[in-house]
Amino acid sequence: MSTPAVDYNLDVARIRKEFPILNQEINGKPLVYLDNAATTQKPQIVIDALVEYYQKYNANIHRGIHTLAEKATAAYEASREAARGFINAESVEQVIFTKGTTESVNLVASSYGDKFINEGDEVLVSGMEHHSNIVPWQMMCERKKATLKVIPVDENGVLDLEDFSKMLCEKTKLVSIVFASNTLGTINPVKEIIAKAHDVGAVVMVDGAQAAPHLHLDVKDLDVDFLGFSAHKMYGPSGVGVLYGKRELLEEMPPYMGGGEMIKDVSFSKTTFNDLPFKFEAGTPNIADVVAFKQAIEFINIIGKDKIQQHELELLNYGQDKIGKIEGVRLIGTAAQKVSVISFVVEGVHHFDLGMMLDAKGVAVRTGHHCTQPLMDQYKIEGTVRASFAVYNTIQEIDTLADGLERIVKMMK
Numbered sequence: 553m554s555t556p557a558v559d560y561n562l563d564v565a566r567i568r569k570e571f572p573i574l575n576q577e578i579n580g581k582p583l584v585y586l587d588n589a590a591t592t593q594k595p596q597i598v599i600d601a602l603v604e605y606y607q608k609y610n611a612n613i614h615r616g617i618h619t620l621a622e623k624a625t626a627a628y629e630a631s632r633e634a635a636r637g638f639i640n641a642e643s644v645e646q647v648i649f650t651k652g653t654t655e656s657v658n659l660v661a662s663s664y665g666d667k668f669i670n671e672g673d674e675v676l677v678s679g680m681e682h683h684s685n686i687v688p689w690q691m692m693c694e695r696k697k698a699t700l701k702v703i704p705v706d707e708n709g710v711l712d713l714e715d716f717s718k719m720l721c722e723k724t725k726l727v728s729i730v731f732a733s734n735t736l737g738t739i740n741p742v743k744e745i746i747a748k749a750h751d752v753g754a755v756v757m758v759d760g761a762q763a764a765p766h767l768h769l770d771v772k773d774l775d776v777d778f779l780g781f782s783a784h785k786m787y788g789p790s791g792v793g794v795l796y797g798k799r800e801l802l803e804e805m806p807p808y809m810g811g812g813e814m815i816k817d818v819s820f821s822k823t824t825f826n827d828l829p830f831k832f833e834a835g836t837p838n839i840a841d842v843v844a845f846k847q848a849i850e851f852i853n854i855i856g857k858d859k860i861q862q863h864e865l866e867l868l869n870y871g872q873d874k875i876g877k878i879e880g881v882r883l884i885g886t887a888a889q890k891v892s893v894i895s896f897v898v899e900g901v902h903h904f905d906l907g908m909m910l911d912a913k914g915v916a917v918r919t920g921h922h923c924t925q926p927l928m929d930q931y932k933i934e935g936t937v938r939a940s941f942a943v944y945n946t947i948q949e950i951d952t953l954a955d956g957l958e959r960i961v962k963m964m965k
């Protein structure tokens with residue numbers, strides 16, 4: 553588990569060397585990977601940590617007293633501490649490992665929702681949510697006969713905060729909101745949203761899936777009640793995520809799943825549950841990926857979020873300007889505050905065709921509804937092409953995208 557003693561100082565060429573996958577040709581062209589909002593690539597230190605775990609200390613955690621079990625447990629818990637620091641949480645007990653953002657939202661919707669949401673209560677989400685921050689609440693509201701309400705989004709992809717304020721009332725029990733939209737890139741003013749929701753006594757969950765790789769996450773400063781995010785979108789392995797929760801809420805919530813690890817004592821007449829965070833971590837977890845997640849956090853910390861943001865903002869501004877000028881292109885999501893996501897449609901050309909033709913040029917972009925179908929309905933489109941940037945992307949890669957796109961659009965006319 554070596555951490556490189558490197559100050560990358562945003563030397564992108566140096567950073568790219570840490571990502572072996574980037575150094576390859578796709579369809580005879582150098583790979584230009586611009587699908588980072590779906591998942592980022594993994595630096596060598598993350599890959600090494602996975603291999604090292606399986607080669608040297610694979611063992612089940614928490615229960616064993618032998619050396620390997622102790623080593624694996626220590627590495628697993630060291631990742632929890634790294635995740636705690638990453639979001640500035642008070643205690644590791646408030647950091648629960650999940651499979652990802654989706655499971656984090658489902659956990660809160662099931663556990664908190666089933667206990668604390670009642671008939672006639674209202675739950676608010678926004679019009680730009682990912683399906684994983686819609687469907688779990690819909691399911692819970694149906695079970696509990698509560699009402700799901702939607703905060704409107706304007707043409708630029710900005711939340712209507714006036715409408716949001718008007719929607720808040722004594723019936724509002726929970727607000728679940730995305731920090732940064734995966735489709736539009738919009739950064740929502742979550743601190744203000746949380747404060748307003750707290751004024752009416754509602755708790756707030758923030759979907760931090762797209763914020764985690766780009767923006768500072770400080771749960772104390774935000775005063776957020778629940779936060780979910782995924783390791784695979786921030787240079788870490790897939791199948792790992794975090795749910796942060798305020799201690800008093802987590803203490804009151806029933807377990808999400810029953811099984812090993814989440815109990816203190818089991819008998820056929822009564823089971824007592826384990827302390828936080830283990831109460832919410834039933835069964836053998838995804839040990840190797842959690843262990844390697846620490847290296848992803850350290851990778852981000854070594855470069856620094858400020859430098860990452862600065863570089864990605866440069867890419868965003870350059871890309872929006874260049875792509876926005878191509879004939880027939882309409883940008884979807886033009887908020888002033890954005891993470892490095894550019895979504896667009898091209899008049900008369902289907903987004904799938906664009907994606908396939910760009911792939912033939914070695915350029916990987918995402919096409920489709922990006923798990924935000926209600927947002928697509930609002931824009932009256934089926935889907936978009938989405939280019940999303942990470943710290944290893946370059947201006948030259950955006951030029952390759954823009955040149956390719958320009959040629960395709962001309963050819964299709």
Ligand code: PLP
Pocket residue numbers: 589590651652653654655682684685730732733734759761762782
């Ligand atoms: N929320 C947002 C904004 C996302 O972009 C995604 C994934 O694309 C998710 C939630 C779901 O994340 P995961 O699939 O890692 O659980």
